[in-house]
Amino acid sequence: MKNVMSEDVLQRIVKSGVVAVLQIDEVKSAVPVAQALVAGGITAIELALRTDAAEPSIPLICKEVPEMTVGIGTVILSGQAKRVKEAGAAFAVSPGLNPAIVKEAQSCALDFAPGVATASDIEAAYGLGCTFLKLFPAVPLGGLSYLKSVSAPYKHLGLQYFPLGGVSEESLADFAALPDVAAIGGTWIASRDLINKAAWDEIEKRAKRAVEIWKKAKGQ
Numbered sequence: 335m336k337n338v339m340s341e342d343v344l345q346r347i348v349k350s351g352v353v354a355v356l357q358i359d360e361v362k363s364a365v366p367v368a369q370a371l372v373a374g375g376i377t378a379i380e381l382a383l384r385t386d387a388a389e390p391s392i393p394l395i396c397k398e399v400p401e402m403t404v405g406i407g408t409v410i411l412s413g414q415a416k417r418v419k420e421a422g423a424a425f426a427v428s429p430g431l432n433p434a435i436v437k438e439a440q441s442c443a444l445d446f447a448p449g450v451a452t453a454s455d456i457e458a459a460y461g462l463g464c465t466f467l468k469l470f471p472a473v474p475l476g477g478l479s480y481l482k483s484v485s486a487p488y489k490h491l492g493l494q495y496f497p498l499g500g501v502s503e504e505s506l507a508d509f510a511a512l513p514d515v516a517a518i519g520g521t522w523i524a525s526r527d528l529i530n531k532a533a534w535d536e537i538e539k540r541a542k543r544a545v546e547i548w549k550k551a552k553g554q
Contacts, residue, residue, distance in 0.1 A: 374541025473500025
């Protein structure tokens, strides 16, 4: 079965390492927040489909901030994968594993990473052609120790993980040190509150700190 995440898009995510998870309430915030993140060294986002401003923000960011790899989160309903693909999204992720959504992403050639929380999820995702997996919610599940344990039986499969959910600046280095972790996602870098306050300088500073921590832990 064809891998649901292409090597090209995966390498773009890996190059960023840190993926900023965004919730945008106003379309006018989309381009400035993306610009602030790129200035801080983050070149991949997960824009959550939880507000009315999310979908209209996709083509704007793609056009005005071409350095940004636009990923879309909370893709959980039929039709969303096709719409975000047409809007210009490079990839999408979901909080859980819904085979119908994975297959829809495959059918419209949208690179996709499903959410996994258990060994059963990992096996089901792999069976659908997914090898880049979003561990969610990473910290409440048990953090790094849980990821090490649940991933151990599958190391020979070459799976890569994208922990998200409760990851912070303080825990970033620990996750990054694990070879199987290809990228991490965090909301603290460009929180909803910071975006609504138009705190672009603070977002850039947080992005820079996160990237520095990530690179040091990865030995880059």
